[in-house]
Amino acid sequence: MSDSILKTSLSNGLTLHLKEIHTAPLISHWVWYRVGSRNELPGLTGISHWVEHMQFKGTPTFPPSVLDKAISREGGIWNAFTYLDWTTYFETLPADKIDLAIRLESDRMYNSLFDPGEVESERTVIISEREGGENEPLFRLGEAVQAAAFNRHAYHTEIIGEKDDLRRIQRDDLYQHYRNYYQPGNAVVAVAGDFNMLDMLRRLEEAYGVLPGGTTRVNLPEPEPPLGGEKRLEIKGPGQTTYLKVSYRSPAANHPDFFALSVVDSLLAGPTSLNMFGGGGISNKTSRLYRALVERELAISVSGGLQATIDPFLYEITATVHPRQTPEAVLKALDEEIYRLQAALVDEAEIQRAIKQARAMFAYGSENITNQAFWLGYAEMFASYDWFTGYLDHLAQVSAADVQRIASACLLPENRVVGVYLATGETGDITE
Amino acid sequence: MSPTSPRSLPGPDDVHRVVLPNGITLLTRSNFNSPSVVVNGYLVSGSLFDPPEKLGLAYFTAQSLMRGTQRRSFQEIFNLLESSGATLGFGASVHNTSFGSRALAEDLPLLFDVISDCLRRPVFPGEQIERLRAQILTGLAIRNQDTGDRAELAFDDIIFAGHPYGRPEDGHPETIQAIQLVDLPEFHRHHYGPAGMVIVVVGAVSSQQVVDTAQRYLGDWVNPDQQAVPVLPAVKPLDQTYRKHITLPGKTQADLVMGTLAPRRNSPDYLPLSLGNNILGQFGMMGRIGDVVREKEGLAYYASTSLNAWMEAGSWDVSAGVNPANLQKAIDLIVSELRRFVQEPVSVEELSDSQANYIGRLPISLESNAGVANALLTLERFQLGLDYYRRYADMVRAVTPESILEAARRYLNPDKLVIVSAGPALA
Numbered sequence: 001m002s003d004s005i006l007k008t009s010l011s012n013g014l015t016l017h018l019k020e021i022h023t024a025p026l027i028s029h030w031v032w033y034r035v036g037s038r039n040e041l042p043g044l045t046g047i048s049h050w051v052e053h054m055q056f057k058g059t060p061t062f063p064p065s066v067l068d069k070a071i072s073r074e075g076g077i078w079n080a081f082t083y084l085d086w087t088t089y090f091e092t093l094p095a096d097k098i099d100l101a102i103r104l105e106s107d108r109m110y111n112s113l114f115d116p117g118e119v120e121s122e123r124t125v126i127i128s129e130r131e132g133g134e135n136e137p138l139f140r141l142g143e144a145v146q147a148a149a150f151n152r153h154a155y156h157t158e159i160i161g162e163k164d165d166l167r168r169i170q171r172d173d174l175y176q177h178y179r180n181y182y183q184p185g186n187a188v189v190a191v192a193g194d195f196n197m198l199d200m201l202r203r204l205e206e207a208y209g210v211l212p213g214g215t216t217r218v219n220l221p222e223p224e225p226p227l228g229g230e231k232r233l234e235i236k237g238p239g240q241t242t243y244l245k246v247s248y249r250s251p252a253a254n255h256p257d258f259f260a261l262s263v264v265d266s267l268l269a270g271p272t273s274l275n276m277f278g279g280g281g282i283s284n285k286t287s288r289l290y291r292a293l294v295e296r297e298l299a300i301s302v303s304g305g306l307q308a309t310i311d312p313f314l315y316e317i318t319a320t321v322h323p324r325q326t327p328e329a330v331l332k333a334l335d336e337e338i339y340r341l342q343a344a345l346v347d348e349a350e351i352q353r354a355i356k357q358a359r360a361m362f363a364y365g366s367e368n369i370t371n372q373a374f375w376l377g378y379a380e381m382f383a384s385y386d387w388f389t390g391y392l393d394h395l396a397q398v399s400a401a402d403v404q405r406i407a408s409a410c411l412l413p414e415n416r417v418v419g420v421y422l423a424t425g426e427t428g429d430i431t432e
Numbered sequence: 433m434s435p436t437s438p439r440s441l442p443g444p445d446d447v448h449r450v451v452l453p454n455g456i457t458l459l460t461r462s463n464f465n466s467p468s469v470v471v472n473g474y475l476v477s478g479s480l481f482d483p484p485e486k487l488g489l490a491y492f493t494a495q496s497l498m499r500g501t502q503r504r505s506f507q508e509i510f511n512l513l514e515s516s517g518a519t520l521g522f523g524a525s526v527h528n529t530s531f532g533s534r535a536l537a538e539d540l541p542l543l544f545d546v547i548s549d550c551l552r553r554p555v556f557p558g559e560q561i562e563r564l565r566a567q568i569l570t571g572l573a574i575r576n577q578d579t580g581d582r583a584e585l586a587f588d589d590i591i592f593a594g595h596p597y598g599r600p601e602d603g604h605p606e607t608i609q610a611i612q613l614v615d616l617p618e619f620h621r622h623h624y625g626p627a628g629m630v631i632v633v634v635g636a637v638s639s640q641q642v643v644d645t646a647q648r649y650l651g652d653w654v655n656p657d658q659q660a661v662p663v664l665p666a667v668k669p670l671d672q673t674y675r676k677h678i679t680l681p682g683k684t685q686a687d688l689v690m691g692t693l694a695p696r697r698n699s700p701d702y703l704p705l706s707l708g709n710n711i712l713g714q715f716g717m718m719g720r721i722g723d724v725v726r727e728k729e730g731l732a733y734y735a736s737t738s739l740n741a742w743m744e745a746g747s748w749d750v751s752a753g754v755n756p757a758n759l760q761k762a763i764d765l766i767v768s769e770l771r772r773f774v775q776e777p778v779s780v781e782e783l784s785d786s787q788a789n790y791i792g793r794l795p796i797s798l799e800s801n802a803g804v805a806n807a808l809l810t811l812e813r814f815q816l817g818l819d820y821y822r823r824y825a826d827m828v829r830a831v832t833p834e835s836i837l838e839a840a841r842r843y844l845n846p847d848k849l850v851i852v853s854a855g856p857a858l859a
Contacts, residue, residue, distance in 0.1 A: 075792015360517025
């Protein structure tokens with residue numbers, strides 16, 4: 001299946017990470033930048049995501065009207081994502097067309113225009129993207145919980161940014177952010193698919209090697225002190241559906257306890273899938289929280305979410321409260337399940353089950369080249385590719401005692417924010 | 433670098449199709465690149481059988497299948513699946529009850545065992561069914577507050593007035609409440625059976641292994657009570673433009689859905705319209721409409737078109753999320769693009785871009801097992817022929833600007849549209 005893997009760097013500091021896979025006549029090409037909402041300052045929140053949008057607005061070589069058609073014309077797919085810690089761009093194309101992606105990405109690493117007119121038209125597009133989120137109760141609840149969970153650290157703010165900042169940010173702010181962070185030394189190019197390693201390496205050197213190596217002044221977030229006590233918040237809104245979100249401060253991805261917490265997540269709420277691009281996850285109906293909350297008709301559904309981040313972020317449990325129940329009743333039952341993990345060692349078989357689930361999800365994810373190339377770059381953003389290749393082994397090393405220890409250390413009331421979206425029952429519904 | 437060869441696309445030489453003696457059609461394509469397998473399929477027991485006062489019955493029945501069988505409880509079913517890292521789910525559409533599943537290839541027999549058990553021997557335990565009913569009702573309450581869902585529901589309701597395509601498969605709160613416990617086994621008895629059933633298996637398994645496994649778990653299934661599928665009424669063309677706004681409190685953005693009727697999937701108009709739709713609202717950053725509404729005017733985060741073609745008819749719609757202050761402006765821009773679309777042919781350059789896109793993207797859409805499985809289901813459902821993907825490039829190249837214009841004029845009249853929005857109150 002996988003033929004060979006190569007990791008190297010160019011003299012301008014750019015890291016290259018290549019993997020030959022000859023299962024389909026496709027190549028997926030990704031550029032990862034070490035910049036996300038984590039690096040943003042108050043007053044300029046959302047700027048990383050906005051820069052990502054501007055990267056689709058053209059360079060002298062690829063003006064916007066050419067840019068947005070070029071990939072589609074070759075039968076490719078492309079997109080970009082801004083996250084807490086990183087921003088990434090990808091193209092997946094028929095193998096004989098991949099040069100287009102290489103020319104495009106090496107060009108816009110340096111030459112994007114940030115035309116003032118395009119900046120203004122994109123301002124309203126991004127505000128519209130945010131307003132689409134504001135329509136969703138779970139976006140509003142998530143934003144409130146995240147804000148309460150961090151005071152100093154930039155993880156305080158949703159990636160899309162505060163609306164006031166989206167109205168305020170100017171073209172030069174964006175351009176400066178772009179020029180500072182979009183440097184070869186701050187980027188990883190990851191390519192997977194149907195190519196010859198040496199040919200691809202030579203081509204990437206040609207395209208990216210000519211870019212000058214600059215320095216990035218990385219704006220590091222302020223460290224966040226411990227939460228220092230449970231925080232509770234409630235927001236009210238229309239509808240008939242109440243949600244509960246319980247978010248615990250959780251270890252960073254490269255902390256040894258991250259894997260034990262992954263197992264805890266798997267036992268409590270079913271495994272979190274690492275397949276961002278195809279393959280999907282596994283249902284969670286035999287998980288401890290499903291049985292304690294949904295089977296006992298306290299909740300309609302429950303899910304867990306653990307994200308791999310550079311700095312400690314949040315392990316989130318989200319429940320849709322049963323219409324005949326209260327968020328307090330759900331929280332009480334949830335606390336009993338967490339206490340059970342802290343009080344008694346879990347059965348070794350439960351850990352083995354979590355490992356088989358993870359193995360299956362890796363198999364599903366490996367069916368597609370885009371997802372394989374995603375994996376190649378993703379872990380580089382917060383650890384290294386070894387984090388990824390060693391994932392199953394690391395899970396296998398987690399013992400029942402580790403599960404108990406991490407549950408006892410992390411899943412404590414003083415380490416969490418409890419947020420409720422309380423539905424007022426108003427459904428409105430006037431038809432004009 | 434190897435060029436894209438048509439040999440890598442599914443065709444008669446690598447898709448194995450058999451019909452079991454009891455009527456189940458089985459399609460298999462092996463792929464040993466990854467140690468996993470997908471098993472998808474459908475039965476002809478969709479919501480078109482739902483009595484109007486019990487709309488959602490087919491959906492409720494499908495959702496109930498995994499809640500307990502004669503052999504296994506709900507927790508036993510999911511313990512088998514989740515312990516193996518496998519997934520299985522059932523759903524319903526107007527025509528079908530469908531299922532989708534995946535597992536490590538070593539667990540193929542497990543998937544067939546559980547699928548067969550749920551389809552053939554569900555027991556509809558009362559406590560589980562009431563729990564499920566509460567979950568469905570909460571889903572409907574969430575849908576009721578979702579601006580996008582509300583706009584789509586109202587759009588379908590108007591455009592397919594009086595037709596099963598206009599009704600939501602998951603019903604309404606009052607129709608879900610009206611369904612009695614006894615209705616579920618009754619529906620199952622009359623509509624679930626091997627006649628018309630299709631199963632597609634793609635992954636690291638051989639076709640012989642699949643046939644043997646299917647034969648073992650489903651080969652002896654018969655249902656003499658299975659009812660024949662009725663003929664659906666014809667859809668009625670629009671006689672005027674309909675405009676509707678649904679006000680939902682506490683919302684910031686309005687979701688807009690507007691459009692018209694479209695042909696059935698196996699109509700000769702389908703492919704020209706599909707390419708036309710790509711030019712109108714998909715290609716690049718969402719085609720002509722995305723270009724005007726998002727790129728030039730900055731009115732929306734998304735503005736795109738979709739052509740949805742089913743067994744008997746379809747819909748062709750434009751959707752966008754916009755600030756209420758910009759709603760009328762967005763509608764006007766979209767209507768003027770639709771007008772242009774039926775007044776003049778698309779340019780040769782636009783068409784050749786979209787043709788290249790359609791032909792070039794096939795390998796990506798068919799690289800994963802799930803992608804191939806969906807493609808094979810489409811072939812079988814609409815009787816397109818096992819060589820469809822091998823012929824596809826030639827068929828796409830044969831479409832002309834004139835054939836798009838002719839087809840578009842048959843379905844799209846900018847003066848007879850359904851225009852629905854849902855969001856904050858309009859000023």
